[in-house]
Amino acid sequence: MARFLHLSDLHVVPEGQLVSGRLDTGRLLQEAVDTLRTRLDAIGPLDAILVTGDLSEDGSAESYAIARRELERLGQRMLVVPGNHDGRETFRSAFSDLPEIRPTGLIDWVSDIADTRVIGLDTLIEGKGGGILRAESLAFLDQALAETGGRQVVVALHHPPLRTGIRFMDAIGLENPDALRLVLERHQAPIWVLSGHVHGVYHGLLGRHPVVTAPSCCSAFALDLRQEAPVGFMTGPTGCGLIDTGPGGVWTELPLRHGDGPFAF
Template identity: 60%
Template sequence: MAQFLQLSDLHVVEEGALASSVLDTRRTLTAVIDRLLEMKAALDPLDALLVSGDISDDGSADSYAFARAELERLDMPIYVVPGNHDAREPFRAAFANLDATPPSGLIDWATTIGDTLVVGLDTLVEGQGGGRLREDSLDLLRNALDTAGQGPVVIMLHHPPIKTGIRFMDAIGLENAEALEAELADTRCDITLIAGHVHGIHHGRLGHHRVATAPSVCSGFALDLRASATVGFLTGPTGCAFIDTAPGGIWSAVPLDPSDGPFPF
């Protein structure tokens, strides 16, 4: 088994700036890490921190340095994939000395944590919001699954391979989810696909495999399925995800908005 904390969509900006002119994402991230440090004993043992992209909002080296320093306060191994707001080379530079981060090319990786194979796939296409899986990424995934044992598998990518019904987000989703579905169609591995990008909790299926998206630590989107839905974000709800890959293990949302209690029943 292995237990993971998944953080997504931090959207950190340069010092003094606000993300989308509204969100003080540096202050939010510091508060989130403080909160998680208070909660950590309740979730232990945690084996690793998985961060599913949009770590930066502006791609600046300063935003990555700040995010890295904040994430390191959790004192866990860190694994990262980029999102559409990230810039691949500054991202790589900031996380270059992590075990899994490759020195060049796409930021794809595979590693084993406990009995769990964890694969990170880079869906970033710089200059656009939507994501795409390249042949190199699918090759790495195929090779990792070919050599996997009987243990569970977690595949992390920024753009979820499912639709949420939020049209303006689905429009910038994963362009070729069908290629991933085809790649995974015949495997008997117990796979959980985890993603971010949609700033909310959505569960679905890719073929017979589970897909779960994590909330963002800084903002959310209304589940408004109308074609007329207003394009834009909300300041909440925020949170992260807890993933237990043991038999009978569970995917749980960890709310991060302020709340009081617990009060006795």
């Protein structure tokens, strides 16, 4: 088995800026890391932290420098996939020293850690909120799944292949979840699909494979499924996930803080 802290949607901005005029996301990440550091003795040891996208709000180099500085205080190996707020090339530059990050092309990767194969997929369409798995990524995934050698498998992508029922989030979801399902269906072993994007914990199935989304470190979206639900964000609950990938293992939430709202974007 392998154990990962599953963080998502940090939305870091350059120093002195706020997201939606309200969220000091650099400080919120700093506080999250402070809290997690106090819990590491209780929840450790870990094999890596896995961040499922939207590390930055604006794709700026400065935001990645802040995100990386804070994440490094956890003292763990880092695995990162981009989200819709990320800029592919600035993201790549910020993490170019990680062995998984290729110098060009989509940011798809595979990493074998302990007895677990983690496959990261790039769903970013720059300038858009929604995401897509391109034929190249699906072929990469198929190949990586064909060579697992009996390992546990985690697939990490920012946009989850499920719907929350929150209209403004489903409108910017993954365009082709069925294409992902068709690739996973060719493989017998259970595959954990881990995502972010929806700033909350949602658990579903893609075919027979479990899908779970991590909460964000900085904000949340109210579970208001009405047509006229206000479009906006809550300042919590925030949190992250902890996964043990072994047989009988679990994904569980580590709550960070409560919040209020909704506030306009």
